Amino acid sequence: MIRNKVLKFNYSGYFCTESEYKNSQSNETNLYPSIFQYFMSCKSVFNIIVILLLQSLVLIAAPSIDAGKASFKNNCASCHNKNMKDNLTGPALAGVEARWSAFPKTDLYSWIRNSQGLIAKGHPRAVELYNTNNKLVMTAFPAISDEEIESILLYIDCTAKGTCGPKDVAGAPGAANANASKGSGSNFWMYMVFAILAILAIFLWNIITDLNHTRNMVEGDTDSIRPNFWNILTNKSVITLYYLDWYYLVVIQQ
Structure with a gap:
């Protein structure tokens, strides 16, 4: 009882x-x-919590310019110019996505992750880049994820365009709104x-x-x-x- x-x-x-x-x-x-x-x-509450947790993990893992900046510094800056427009040991990276636009995005991911593997398969763009750059061997990054690569590409693009950092002149139209949007995001x-x-x-x-x-x-x-x-x-x-x-x-x- x-x-x-x-x-x-x-x-x-x-x-x-x-x-x-x-x-x-x-x-x-x-x-x-x-x-x-x-x-x-309490399945209804449990399901809501699981959904929210999954959404938060997606948000955390989503590509971002800040993450791309850190990844570029750790993996790419030793060979590629940080202004993205001038050659260093490796070629300038500005416009890299446009130069690979004739191929699937996954091919660019494969190139960044393991260029020699793509060259060995006879990929036309990979072979062309290899020969154009005096057959310099690009460092392989087998553990890098697609999200990390996408973040690096975002950082390359905004750096080349000069839209990454808060470089707008104080009081310029849209400067405050752009910075606020970036911070809130x-x-x-x-x-x-x-x-x-x-x-x-x-x-x-x-x-x-x-x-x-x-x-x-x-x-x-x-x-x-x-x-x-x-x-x-x-x-x-x-x-x-x-x-x-x-x-x-x-x-x-x-």
Whole structure:
């Protein structure tokens, strides 16, 4: 009797319905279900969290000029001129995508990743570049991803056009808006991650309070009160976590 009463009170909360929980449990279920069982009993919330996490990973992995700048510095700057317009040990990189436009983009990726491999296959553009540049062997980067290459290409393009950095004269038309747009775009994924962490923190806190309340009821504490949603949001630990995340994202990252 106590067991059924506790479960009915405990899992008719605000994160999943009582019917959702009951459908996932059998009569032989232990009093203290695993966290995985609890997650799966709240499928709607669980699915939302998974979708948000996947979206944040896509945003983090998406090509960007800033990532391209770092990759260029680490992998390309020793051989290619940083202004992209003049030759160094290697040729100038400005317009590289246009010069490969007659071929699939994946061919350019393969060239950057392993030029000798593409030359060995007899690729016409690869062979032409190899012969034009005195058969200099380009360093291979077998571990570099397509996203990293795309970021480098973005950086090459904007550097060649002079649109990468905040070089606009103060007060020039559109300068402030361009810089603001760039800043907001680069920080968007961080705010997304913050939102996801906040949702997870609330959800996990709900699990902890549910289990603590269940334990108190079983141990005979009939005066035990299950904290409501507002109690969780206004908990000092949760408020501290929110403040630290806000300080990192808004103050430190700016």
